[in-house]
Amino acid sequence: MDDRVAEALAASIPRYRDLPGGLLPLLHALQAKLGCVPPEAVPAIASALQLSRAEVHGVISFYHDFRSEPAGAHVLQICRAEACQAMGSRALEAHAKTRLGIDFGETTADGRVTLEPVYCLGNCACSPSVRLDEEIHARVDAARLDALLAGLGEVVGG
Ligand code: FES
Numbered sequence: 124m125d126d127r128v129a130e131a132l133a134a135s136i137p138r139y140r141d142l143p144g145g146l147l148p149l150l151h152a153l154q155a156k157l158g159c160v161p162p163e164a165v166p167a168i169a170s171a172l173q174l175s176r177a178e179v180h181g182v183i184s185f186y187h188d189f190r191s192e193p194a195g196a197h198v199l200q201i202c203r204a205e206a207c208q209a210m211g212s213r214a215l216e217a218h219a220k221t222r223l224g225i226d227f228g229e230t231t232a233d234g235r236v237t238l239e240p241v242y243c244l245g246n247c248a249c250s251p252s253v254r255l256d257e258e259i260h261a262r263v264d265a266a267r268l269d270a271l272l273a274g275l276g277e278v279v280g281g
Pocket residue numbers: 202203204205206207208242243244245246247250251252
């Protein structure tokens with residue numbers, strides 16, 4: 124196991140092991156330290172909390188906030204919920220994937236952008252919406268998305 128992962132587990136497990144519902148705060152603590160919850164940490168987490176590996180994995184994959192790998196320098200989230208889909212987010216999603224050369228859950232080879240789905244940004248009246256890092260953008264079309272990516276200061280993808 125990677126030393127950083129082992130250290131993060133050693134620091135976090137004792138704090139949450141005996142806490143009712145301690146799995147979620149433990150996962151958040153690991154992601155805060157490591158930028159993700161590495162798959163190699165799952166057996167140790169399961170053992171410490173007396174859960175099965177499948178249970179731990181199920182929680183990690185259920186909550187979209189948890190990552191298995193650290194994100195890139197920027198995170199682009201495209202809303203896939205109903206209102207945004209009705210206003211063309213599927214086409215936007217396809218454009219983003221082509222533009223960046225990656226699928227959801229992946230990071231560009233240069234490490235600049237991670238692309239993720241999100242399920243409602245609370246901005247349904249101005250669909251389709253995306254979030255780039257901490258900022259939400261409304262009524263985004265392909266050209267606007269390209270401008271946002273260009274605004275990151277570096278050419279991304281192809
Ligand atoms: S459905 Fe996309 S912001 Fe609500």
